[in-house]
Amino acid sequence: MAAVTLLETKDLSRSFGGLHAVSNVDFALGEGEVRAIIGPNGAGKTTFVNLLSGRLRPSSGTVTFEGSDISGLPAFERVRRGIAYTFQITSxxxxxxxxxxxxxxxxxxxxxxxxxxxxxxxxxxxxxxxxxxxxxxxxxxxxxxxxxxxxxxxxxxxxxTLLILDEPTQGLSDSEIEDFCGLVKEIANKATVLLIEHNMPVVMQLADRITVLNFGEILAEGTPEDIRADRQVQAAYLGS
Ligand SMILES: Nc1ncnc2c1ncn2[C@@H]1O[C@H](COP(=O)(O)OP(=O)(O)OP(=O)(O)O)[C@@H](O)[C@H]1O
Ligand SMILES: [Mg+2]
Incomplete structure (x- = not known):
């Protein structure tokens, strides 16, 4: 059963000078999913979601939301269409x-x-x-x-419609993290959630699917079980 695609990127890239922070990313997010994005520091996670929310413009490629190309829309217009996001740094x-x-x-x-x-x-x-x-x-x-x-x-x-959370549990205590996980599960009843998160127990508990970014590219994608078992992911990120 294929879910309806809520958001899609095609060949999405963003460079800073010579640095390819996000590089040719093809990504699709199904309606109602909780998707986690993981990857090492500097992998391009925040840059990627900034391209989705409109805080940053792509160097090339497109972002489609509910079937329309929103690549050129300013952030406030994307908010109006239902894309909300919280920042890595409290704002x-x-x-x-x-x-x-x-x-x-x-x-x-x-x-x-x-x-x-x-x-x-x-x-x-x-x-x-x-x-x-x-x-x-x-x-x-x-x-x-x-x-x-x-x-x-x-x-x-x-x-x-889509809530993007950039490292929401950073700096929270264990009990606060537990409450937060309950909260995300509730939110997920009504909205699609895209979660950047370093805390692997949180990721494994919440995510329907996981996308692993590394050097601006998608290294792997799959269920929590797939990702846990993935050798490349272990080498790049999970350690072992
Ligand atoms: N505004 C900017 N100007 C120049 N370089 C940038 C800018 N924003 C990000 N970068 C660089 O792009 C790369 C990706 O950064 P990004 O913040 O997207 O990574 P991240 O995966 O969110 O990392 P973290 O886990 O540390 O939050 C890094 O090398 C970073 O230094
Ligand atoms: Mg980040």
């Missing part, structure tokens, strides 16, 4: 209350006919990550783990 408004952070993010959405007001959607998103009791707290004064969750809430407030 909240530290001086504003938590709820206001989410409300600002929620204003970027609008691809679905949302009956709820911005405040309602923001409140729901905050509750879904368990931060409802911290709505009035200054965002930058919360613990780091809570700031990361706030970022996820900011993405969820857009009611995204």
């Amino acid at each position: 909240i408004y530290p001086n504003l209350p938590t709820l206001e952070n989410v409300m600002i993010a929620a204003q970027g959405g609008g691809h679905k006919d949302a009956g709820a007001s911005i405040a309602e959607r923001a409140g729901q998103a905050l509750a879904s990550v368990g931060l409802q009791d911290r709505a009035g707290e200054t965002a930058g004064e919360m613990a780091y783990g809570h700031q990361r969750l706030l970022e996820v809430a900011m993405g969820l407030a857009l009611d995204p």
